[in-house]
Amino acid sequence: MKKLEIKYIAKSVPLQADKKTKVSWLLDESRDFWLLRGITFDVTQGEAVGVIGENGSGKTELLKIITGLERQSTGFVTTDAKISYAGLDSIDPNLTGLENIRNAVEDSGVDKFKGDHLTNGIIDFTEAGQLLYRPVREYSVGMHARLVLGLALYINPELVVIDDVLSMLDQTFFEKTIKRIQKLKDTGTTFIISDVKNIVIESLCERCAWISFGELQDFGPTKDIIRQFEYSLEWYRSLTLPEKNDYLANKQREQMMFDVRVLYDEFKSEQFKNGYTRKDEPKMRRAFYVDHGADPVSETGRKLNQEQKKPRKLGIAVPVVAFLILVFASGGWLVHRHMTKENAQKEAVSLKSVNKSSLKKTAKSSERLAKKQSEEKAK
Template sequence: MSEEYKIKLKNVTKEYDLYRTKSEKLKSFFNLTKHDNVPHFWSLKGVSLTIYKGESVGIIGVNGSGKSTMSNIISGIIPQTTGFVDVRGDTSIVAISAGLKRSLTGLENIRLKGLMQGMSFAEIDAVRDDIIEFADIGDFIDQPVKDYSSGMRSRLGFAIAVHINPDILIIDEALSVGDDTFYQKCLDKIEQFKKEGKTILFVSHSLKQVEMLCDRTAWIHFGDLRMLGDTEEVVNAYRQFSADFKKKSAKGRSNYQKEKKQLQLNFDINAYEQQVAKETQEKEGIAEHEAKKATHNLFYGEVLPSKMTAASKWLILVALFVMLFFAFVTVSGHSVTKSISDPSVLLHPVYPKTSGAGQIFK
């Protein structure tokens, strides 16, 4: 295995605000009202891992554990809330209908995805027929994707992803649909990628597929990285957890899930940052203030602000007001100067004079 890494995550978190209504979300966006009561859900609670060049790494875990959130962060679909993310190379994610525009035809989606990956029209045309043959959806290639079945969307998405020559291939449950023939084609293609030394991230509920395809495996458990290591070891531990979980009563299983979800709701990012700073201080043997500064930079140095500044909010509000004002001026028929000096004239529009048949409406 190469010592060169392709993916590195350090202390990565992802927070979602659980707004109850669209109006509540809009008010929060402009901070027009207090929203302290809006619950915050942490899909990831400080995940750190390194994936090396040529590795095939499985990602397993129960539903809602944060697997897809992590794969979407790595592929650049969504940003992390805190932490360091370094992805070295072009990524291509394969999920059921991921990245496919439903209003476009299959052929148009091939062109669009190719252009988004930086391919030229000539390069897209060179692989177009191979993609169509691999997807095996027949004349549907010229039909809108919205008319496809989930299996057809998955086949097209997979075919596009593996033919645009990515450095890193991310497969998120994409092999859970489709017939056995296509499934075998996918496995053969993944094996080919492995032989070519490409890096593969494989998110799946199928432990057999993970065992077959992956060198190492990460077990994500309700936002935490519970285990990372040799695939056989991690999968066996996960199977044991699943067996123990199934032995619980229905109430016991429900209580366990509620407890874990509550921890994701109650996660304190500030307390976590302090914990990491303390660990950094002890490990590096540096002063407390230096550890805090280094940790804060690690948490937020690579992160774009997820919430707008007060100045930006005011700027947008002013821009909206100006746009509305000019719209009213245009409709009223008055001049801008007159409307500014006497805004009340906007309530008394000037209608253009008409002649002939139009006079009947006077």
């Protein structure tokens, strides 16, 4: 069962030439520099996959894309697992070790009882002692590595990405960490591990991906891939200095001249084989270059994409809102009715008073008229 699948991953960055630098093909700001060029491989549940390559080959960029810290230019990262990242830049150096632990536990969303249990487990694992009350920026590289590994290996580990920190550990703590990783693998936790020391990869990983100049050179059983990688290093060391310079220049020229349209055509052909048609091409292009969601061809990808497209359930909100609207409308109608009744009563009272006053005036005028007539008669 595939726990993680990455396909057609490419990453481009712009070049920023110095004003004093003569712009050549190598520093042409109109072109992008492709750190990654179409990386594709998968990881199964409970497996550890190593990522090896020279410095600057694109290993760290790939791991950051997998963890969501960086955004790829093309391609898909398909997984339904929670990803934990162990790298030197994965915690806040200005906070103390204990503050980083508590923040990570709080962000995981566990209850207080389990959170306290996890905090104690990480403290015991790191063996940091009183250093936990000091800012992380004051830690040695080894103590820093212990802390980030403790966080990644204890807080809900499902898919753990470890970026060049295992080789920073002392021998005793390294052996302790290996035991912890093996125990988690036995319970189904998946690992992606990058390290500059091949012995670390060989001792932990069943399969390995070899990346060179942003391109996947090979992917397969760890021992075979490491042997090929070491052969390539021996070949490079045997070159003269001018030959090394020419080799590096040619490889970087390839990274400049990479045509991403070739990668898109490969993706498009795969889509057509799986039932998509020319009418779907706008969607395919948007998925490949813009959306960067789950791979639409894979089973997990289809499932995740369908979940994303599902309309959001409003739950109890709709009946509650309707009830409130009804209450307010009824209240308004009652107030209006009461005010109308009051106004009618006031109008009736005022009309009554007006009628009484008019009757009084009529009676008085009748009396005056009768009195006047009687006086005239007497005269």
